[in-house]
Amino acid sequence: MKYLLYVVRRLVQLIPVLFGISLLVFLLLKIVPGDPAVTLLGSHVTDEGVAALHQQLGLDHPLWQQYLTFLGKLLHGDLGESYQYQSSVSSLVFQNLVPTIWLVVTGALFAVIITVPLAVWAASHRNGFGDNTIRTIPLIGLGMPAFWLGIMLVLLLSLKAGAFPASGFGDGFANHVKSIILPGLTLALALVPILVRSLRASMIDVLQSDYITTAKAKGLTGRRVIFGHALRNAAISSVTVLGVNIAYLIGSTVVVERVFALNGIGYLMLTAIFNRDFPIVQGVTLVFAVMVVLVNLFTDMTHAALDPRVRLA
Amino acid sequence: MTAVTAQGASVERMRVRRRQRNVPLVAGLTLLLLIVLAAICAPLLTHWDPIQQDLVNARATPGTPGHLLGTDALGRDVLSRLLYGARVDLRVGFLAVISPFIIGTVLGLISGWFGGWLDMVIMRIVDVVVAFPFFVLVIAIVFALGAGTGSVYVAITVVGWVAYCRIVRGEVLVAKEQEYALAARASGLPTWRILFRHLLPNVVLQAVIYSMSDIVLTILALVTLGYLGLGVPPPTPDWGSMISDGQQFLLTQWYLATIPGVAVVITGLALALVADGLVERFGRR
Amino acid sequence: MTPLMEVRDLQVEIPLPHGNLRAIRGVSLTVDPGEAIGVVGESGSGKSITLRALLGLLPQPAKVTGGSILLDGVDVTGMPTARRQRLLTDAVSMVFQDSLTALNPVMRVGEQIAEVPRRKLGMSRTAAHSRAVDLMEQVGIPDPERRYRAYPHELSGGMRQRICIAIALSTDPRLILADEPTTALDVTIQAQVLKVIETLRRERQLGLIFVSHDLAVVSQTCSRVYVMYAGRVVESGDIGTMLRDSRHPYTYALLRSVPDPDAPVHRLITIPGQPPDLTAAVDGCSFAPRCPFAAAECTVQDPPLVPVRYDHTHVTACLRWETAEHWPQWSHPTEPNHIEPGQPLSEAKS
Numbered sequence: 001m002k003y004l005l006y007v008v009r010r011l012v013q014l015i016p017v018l019f020g021i022s023l024l025v026f027l028l029l030k031i032v033p034g035d036p037a038v039t040l041l042g043s044h045v046t047d048e049g050v051a052a053l054h055q056q057l058g059l060d061h062p063l064w065q066q067y068l069t070f071l072g073k074l075l076h077g078d079l080g081e082s083y084q085y086q087s088s089v090s091s092l093v094f095q096n097l098v099p100t101i102w103l104v105v106t107g108a109l110f111a112v113i114i115t116v117p118l119a120v121w122a123a124s125h126r127n128g129f130g131d132n133t134i135r136t137i138p139l140i141g142l143g144m145p146a147f148w149l150g151i152m153l154v155l156l157l158s159l160k161a162g163a164f165p166a167s168g169f170g171d172g173f174a175n176h177v178k179s180i181i182l183p184g185l186t187l188a189l190a191l192v193p194i195l196v197r198s199l200r201a202s203m204i205d206v207l208q209s210d211y212i213t214t215a216k217a218k219g220l221t222g223r224r225v226i227f228g229h230a231l232r233n234a235a236i237s238s239v240t241v242l243g244v245n246i247a248y249l250i251g252s253t254v255v256v257e258r259v260f261a262l263n264g265i266g267y268l269m270l271t272a273i274f275n276r277d278f279p280i281v282q283g284v285t286l287v288f289a290v291m292v293v294l295v296n297l298f299t300d301m302t303h304a305a306l307d308p309r310v311r312l313a
Numbered sequence: 314m315t316a317v318t319a320q321g322a323s324v325e326r327m328r329v330r331r332r333q334r335n336v337p338l339v340a341g342l343t344l345l346l347l348i349v350l351a352a353i354c355a356p357l358l359t360h361w362d363p364i365q366q367d368l369v370n371a372r373a374t375p376g377t378p379g380h381l382l383g384t385d386a387l388g389r390d391v392l393s394r395l396l397y398g399a400r401v402d403l404r405v406g407f408l409a410v411i412s413p414f415i416i417g418t419v420l421g422l423i424s425g426w427f428g429g430w431l432d433m434v435i436m437r438i439v440d441v442v443v444a445f446p447f448f449v450l451v452i453a454i455v456f457a458l459g460a461g462t463g464s465v466y467v468a469i470t471v472v473g474w475v476a477y478c479r480i481v482r483g484e485v486l487v488a489k490e491q492e493y494a495l496a497a498r499a500s501g502l503p504t505w506r507i508l509f510r511h512l513l514p515n516v517v518l519q520a521v522i523y524s525m526s527d528i529v530l531t532i533l534a535l536v537t538l539g540y541l542g543l544g545v546p547p548p549t550p551d552w553g554s555m556i557s558d559g560q561q562f563l564l565t566q567w568y569l570a571t572i573p574g575v576a577v578v579i580t581g582l583a584l585a586l587v588a589d590g591l592v593e594r595f596g597r598r
Numbered sequence: 599m600t601p602l603m604e605v606r607d608l609q610v611e612i613p614l615p616h617g618n619l620r621a622i623r624g625v626s627l628t629v630d631p632g633e634a635i636g637v638v639g640e641s642g643s644g645k646s647i648t649l650r651a652l653l654g655l656l657p658q659p660a661k662v663t664g665g666s667i668l669l670d671g672v673d674v675t676g677m678p679t680a681r682r683q684r685l686l687t688d689a690v691s692m693v694f695q696d697s698l699t700a701l702n703p704v705m706r707v708g709e710q711i712a713e714v715p716r717r718k719l720g721m722s723r724t725a726a727h728s729r730a731v732d733l734m735e736q737v738g739i740p741d742p743e744r745r746y747r748a749y750p751h752e753l754s755g756g757m758r759q760r761i762c763i764a765i766a767l768s769t770d771p772r773l774i775l776a777d778e779p780t781t782a783l784d785v786t787i788q789a790q791v792l793k794v795i796e797t798l799r800r801e802r803q804l805g806l807i808f809v810s811h812d813l814a815v816v817s818q819t820c821s822r823v824y825v826m827y828a829g830r831v832v833e834s835g836d837i838g839t840m841l842r843d844s845r846h847p848y849t850y851a852l853l854r855s856v857p858d859p860d861a862p863v864h865r866l867i868t869i870p871g872q873p874p875d876l877t878a879a880v881d882g883c884s885f886a887p888r889c890p891f892a893a894a895e896c897t898v899q900d901p902p903l904v905p906v907r908y909d910h911t912h913v914t915a916c917l918r919w920e921t922a923e924h925w926p927q928w929s930h931p932t933e934p935n936h937i938e939p940g941q942p943l944s945e946a947k948s
Contacts, residue, residue: 144581269449
């Protein structure tokens with residue numbers, strides 16, 4: 001019951017943030033130097049044409065009114081029309097959403113699968129050789145560009161070894177899986193250094209607690225102590241770290257999609273940038289922000305599920 | 314947590330502070346110095362013009378006489394482009410964090426000190442900015458304003474102030490309960506003086522430590538923008554665009570894409586070491 | 599009768615960058631089955647480390663460097679760590695001072711009690727559940743079914759400590775180590791928890807090693823007491839003798855340092871000085887620098903434990919114990935702070 005109340009409270013807190021996001025995205029387009037009407041007309045610029053377009057696009061209204069119109073459309077799911085393609089931005093986004101979601105999920109999954117064993121090993125064998133090696137990962141990983149890592153992976157695992165496709169999403173479920181592994185791995189490895197450092201530190205901290213001594217004093221096996229007691233407590237603060245960095249993870253999909261020519265919404269955004277297709281850029285930016293907000297809500301819910309003390313807050 | 318004292322051993326954590334030399338800090342600063350020096354002394358280290366094309370000698374492999382790291386598809390010397398590219402990336406990386414640092418710190422000071430609705434408003438704005446993935450917002454802003462280093466500075470500022478604001482605010486919330494803050498208020502000093510002369514020196518430390526990682530982040534952003542074609546306009550060398558150029562030749566001249574990336578990693582390593590060293594010396598993170 | 603647990607000349611060292619800290623410098627004690635003994639000393643005396651050594655769970659850098667620990671007469675010190683820990687954790691349980699940190703904050707308290715029956719003893723979920731509820735009843739927790747599902751932070755200190763006791767009992771131990779279990783509790787709750795410990799101990803014939811800095815609390819439950827200072831035992835004997843006829847200045851100072859709320863206001867009696875630096879070698883008696891009765895001979899050699907009574911039931915590590923009767927302000931029947939065993943110090947009458 002307390003948990004449900006917590007979730008509801010968090011949902012309510014989201015509302016101003018969502019408004020703020022829409023405002024920021026709206027303003028984003030307004031800072032573009034130059035007149036959008038002129039840009040649209042391209043070489044067919046005439047004064048009448050510009051004036052007509054202004055009226056058509058509602059650009060002759062005051063700013064706040066434009067925002068309200070924008071917001072109204074937004075709430076109906078209308079993200080505008082693409083300049084280049086003859087379709088609405090929303091439909092384009094939907095078409096390209098699937099690969100991105102695959103990527104994010106695979107990335108997060110890989111991140112957890114890689115981080116947990118490394119961090120647990122490092123914490124349990126503190127100052128051993130393995131631990132010291134693992135501790136260098138955050139140092140090297142901090143400065144490693146995700147896209148470069150992706151390229152290296154392609155070089156080693158795809159071109160040299162031929163194990164995975166170098167680009168594209170493939171057709172059919174099996175090919176999807178094959179194609180998403182390298183991109184997902186790239187995304188994950190961008191996050192792993194931070195997560196390993198955080199989880200390792202939490203584990204070390206937790207392993208020194210009295211309740212771990214209690215657990216050992218009960219005569220429980222080492223595995224039970226670590227997985228039944230230590231990990232769950234250590235995971236709590238790491239979930240927070242994951243939550244903070246998840247926005248970064250989601251943003252990195254833009255670059256990773258470019259590296260692997262994955263036609264997700266990040267790829268859509270980049271193509272739109274090169275085509276000067278403002279509505280798509282605006283729409284995708286908004287979608288990304290909403291995605292982050294939802295994922296953050298999810299991590300908060302996970303955090304509260306793991307840690308009963310949080311539900312009081 | 315009770316440290317062991319010479320008088321007796323408490324069973325609670327036995328964490329001991331080593332009074333040894335701060336290895337990460339020394340190593341990091343040394344490495345950083347080397348990198349910066351290499352960038353500054355670029356004209357001394359290589360006589361090749363980084364943007365001059367030499368199609369005759371294009372695609373030379375590393376170790377070819379005169380070209381230590383080979384040449385790219387247009388015959389430009391890789392080492393030279395690497396060093397001159399370092400100049401651009403390092404300069405922008407370091408400079409770009411200045412305005413987020415200042416803006417974020419000031420807003421954090423205000424937000425933490427005054428609290429109330431001002432704090433709430435600022436924190437809501439923070440929540441909104443943070444909702445956007447880093448790269449997405451940076452790319453969108455650079456796109457909106459047009460590619461180029463000016464846009465990069467603006468984009469990094471808009472996105473980056475948030476972290477400093479949070480950090481400084483957190484420090485201020487603690488600091489304002491300290492006695493020196495209460496004493497300053499009691500003595501009736503004007504608020505701005507309290508904030509900047511008394512609080513600021515005490516809260517700015519964590520922001521400075523963070524700025525080290527922030528520089529890495531900024532360089533990464535710049536390099537990524539370069540890769541996407543949104544950064545420094547060609548033909549100025551930039552590590553990111555070098556990687557992008559090199560990607561096509563992955564099978565044949567794999568080093569074209571690899572070497573600039575290694576440069577970024579090493580720079581990141583140096584800064585990460587410095588950041589770690591500062592944390593070891595001053596605590597927290 | 600074979601002692602349940604016997605410690606012979608235990609030495610524990612903790613290597614530190616600035617020197618080797620000799621935390622335990624030769625401690626010997628015995629506990630018979632069903633017997634309750636107390637270990638008293640101030641912080642840093644090594645009493646808590648001793649307990650951890652008895653569990654085989656010394657914290658990381660600390661090591662046993664000498665002496666032996668015998669469980670049921672079997673020397674466990676030489677055994678491989680895994681085996682030693684298994685034997686010890688099977689027979690011995692511990693109750694900690696801070697019940698909040700001793701419990702897993704994210705696990706329901708009932709599950710923490712049921713954990714051993716379920717995981718180690720292989721009981722089914724329902725069986726373990728009822729066992730836990732049963733234990734909760736025995737330690738005096740009202741409405742145990744409902745409390746089963748509570749989290750540690752939702753319970754009061756006294757309730758939590760009872761949970762810890764229940765957990766300690768869940769392994770079916772024969773010896774319980776209690777490390778200042780009531781220090782963090784209010785006085786009234788203290789009495790309740792002590793009563794629970796004592797009742798259960800008598801019912802199940804458990805051995806008990808009760809560690810505290812408070813001699814009075816110890817006197818309520820224990821029949822024998824060891825007084826520790828600077829990593830070794832400086833006096834031991836049955837509780838009555840210790841309270842009436844202690845023969846070590848430190849014990850005596852401990853007794854006298856507790857203020858008597860009923861007595862007219864005096865200056866509080868404290869023991870001046872600090873416990874010694876255990877990384878340094880000891881020249882002579884470690885208490886000598888703070889001892890009001892120290893003589894020249896006390897700085898020469900660390901005094902061995904010598905019997906005060908022929909049957910060795912009262913031993914002391916003071917060279918001058920025989921002259922204790924003539925030390926100024928030593929216990930006389932008319933002295934304040936004359937305490938009967940089992941009597942709270944606050945009721946001490948002259």
